[in-house]
Amino acid sequence: MKNKQERTRFIQEAKRRLMKQRMLSALLYGTSIVLIVANRGAYWPFAVLIVALVLIARLHSKEVNRDMALTPHPAMKRVIQVQYVIDYCFIVLVGLFLPVVINLGLPFFTSIGVYLLLAIVLLLTDTILERRGKVLDPEHPTKKELRTYPKTWKKLKT
Template structure:
């Protein structure tokens, strides 16, 4: 198995290779949200939204498989899966807040309250899982370590 530094480099290089796909899926997601908000009565923007969410889910699936291959601990693999599901749910929560409020006609402050409760719950769960994962496999890089690692468009040196 690789040590933490090798795993970090491996994950960062893999993320660099997926950068175009990530940007395109994020752009499609943003455009689909604008379309949903701009065309409240139409259903076709939701098809674009579903396509964007499927693309994002596909990328998350690739990243889950990559990260799970770096650890031998079965419980750590499960934590990695759940963390990516939480990340995906957070993407959906943030992106769909405005369309849901506008299209369903829910009271604004009630919507904000529900949104904040869900966001805090997702963030707390992710934080708890991050701490558990650090205990299970200390050699697996945490999200904070991956964020603070120097990012570049150029190939990372090994």
């Protein structure tokens, strides 16, 4: 199995290769949210949103399979899966907050409270899983290590 530095390089290079797809799916997701807010009565923007969410889920699936292949520990594989599900839920939560509040006419301050509560629960769960992952497989890079290393998205040298 690869050590932490090799795994980090491998994941960073794979992320670099997926950058164009990630940017396009994020652009489609943002556009769909703007369309939903701008066209309150129409249902067609939701089709664009579903396409964007499917593309994002597909990218997450590729990433989770790649990361799970780097660890031999079944418990760590489960932690990785749950972390990606939490990341996906957070993407949905952040993006759909305003469209849901506007289109459904929900009370704004109550919605903010529910939103903050869900965001805190997701972030705390992710932090707990990150710590558990460090114990299960110390050689697997953490999210912070993947964010801070390397400082560039240029092609990594091996």
